[in-house]
Amino acid sequence: MTGSTPQPLSTNHPRPLDVHRLEVIHVDGDAYTVDVRGHRLHVDQPAEAGGTDTAPTPTELFAASLATCVAFYAGRYLHRHGLPRAGLRVRTEFTMATDRPARVASLRLVVVPPPALSEQQRAALLAVASHCTVHNTLHQPPETDIELEP
CATH class of the missing domain: 2.20.25 (N-terminal domain of TfIIb)
Incomplete structure (x- = not known):
C-alpha cells in the first residue's frame, strides 16, 4: 500500500537503534x-x-560483499598507517555445497597487498582485514527471520 507506514520486519524482537x-x-x-x-x-x-x-547472482553478491569488506578494512589499515593503497586487490573464489540445503560450502580470499610492505605490515594488514564486519558476521551469524507481510 503506497503511503502507508512501513511495518517492522519482525514483531517478535525489538528493533536495534541502528536499523539499515x-x-x-x-x-x-x-x-x-x-x-x-x-x-x-x-x-x-x-x-x-x-x-x-x-x-551477478545473489550468491556472487554474497561473496563480493565479503571480498569488498575485506578490501575496505585492508585499505583503511593502509590509509591509517600512511601506506599506499594502489595495487590493493582481493581475489575471491567460492564453491557450492553438493548436498542440501543449498549453500556456499567454502570461500577463499587472497589479499594482494600493495608492493613494498614489510612482513610486519603484511601480517598486520591480514589481521585487520580478517576482522571485517562481514567476516565477523559469518563467524557469529545474526538471528535471521523470514516472514510474510500480513
Missing part, C-alpha cells in the same frame, strides 16, 4: 533490483539456471 533497510523488487523472470540508500543493484541467474544473465 533495503528493498528487493522483482523485475522480470529471475531478475531483481535491490534499492539501498538510493543505489540500485541488479541480480539475475545465469542462462543455464533459467535467468538471462544480466547481472
